[in-house]
Amino acid sequence: MRNDYIGTSIDGDARAACPCRSHQPCNTCQGRINANCGCNNRPTCNHGCGKPVDRPCDNDCTCQQRPHDDCTCNNDRPQPRDNNYPCHGRTPAMVYAQHHDLDSIYCAEKALLRGTLFGCLDKPMCNERCNDGACTSQCQVDKFALWELRLYLNTHPNDQKALALLRKLTEQMEQDCGCACYSDCNRWSWPDGPWPWEYQHCCGKEA
Amino acid sequence: MFVYEKELQYPVRIRKPDQRMASVIISQYGGPDGELGASLRYLSQRYSMPCNELKGLLTDIGTEELGHLEMVGSMIHQLTRDLTDCQIQDSAFAPYFTDHALGVYPQFASGQPYHAAAMAVKGDPITDLHEDLAAEQKARTTYENLILLADDPDVIDVLRFLRAREIVHYQRFAEALAMVQDRLNEKNFYAFNPMLQCDCKNK
Structure with missing residues (x-):
């Protein structure tokens, strides 16, 4: 070099x-x-x-x-x-990166609603209305928390607390999401609806 | 390679069609600071990144932006699928309807088709990370503008979530930039492109 x-x-x-x-x-x-x-x-x-x-x-x-x-x-x-x-x-001029850790993390349900696991990164707009809470499944909640932690680990690969939380969330997710199977009843069902953009009303009722 | 999960990151459940909002939210689908541009930018930049952590971060955030592209596309679909004839004839939406009916087409809010000139891939990690920081701020600002224009809580809820994600991505890119800066030789602080440096004196 x-x-x-x-x-x-x-x-x-x-x-x-x-x-x-x-x-x-x-x-x-x-x-x-x-x-x-x-x-x-x-x-x-x-x-x-x-x-x-x-x-x-x-x-x-x-x-x-x-x-x-x-x-x-x-x-x-x-x-x-x-x-x-x-x-x-x-x-020289530098971009400042506020460093943070896992000290102020939300529970997984709140994390999905707020859009982040980290309280210090939860920066709502002024006068933001509190949302009532979209209807989300436990699997969706677990996947989001895991994803958010994954982004954190990309820039903090040696954070032991984060790695321990990762193991815990992974177990939780495997329990709640189970295994997708598209060949029950002797038929390939992957293309079956509803597709993600065709929502159903809260809690599984038909739209 | 890419694997698809048949579920949105955050639910999109819009009960009331609104062609006015569809005409502006389209900007986050195929606009200059939208999700298509974001995902293409990050997934393209990762090839020239010098460290594995950066390749990982850009791949993950680029993938997440594809998921957001799907969410914004879902919003446009739900905002337009049950429109009445009168609503379709609304001046803001009629031109879009003429060319695309109820399809979801990547374009700017002004009607320009998406083009890659809206993004940059310079092949230098410092430059590219600054581009990414700016991109996240532009996306955040655009979501804020859309939130101010919207009045349907179903729409605002999704926009609010997407805006929160941009703030987190900004933080991660700033951390990645700090990581790159820490690894540079202090005399080359600003300058060199580690992908191209070689000992040219010996040639």
């Missing part, structure tokens, strides 16, 4: 306008300087080397006056400057 840095950095800390409004030497202004600075003086490194700074340094150098690359001041810099990694030390 290559180690060359070939990307771009995300630097939200763009150069600010130089806050000094007078023709003072730029080495007294605290902000970063840019070409639009009204000072006519060229900034100098004030750590004693006195060398002029030709252009603003745009790296996080700890030398207060942000010396140019060839500034010969010998101040110790905690972070060695490395021109191969110009963004060394900077934090």
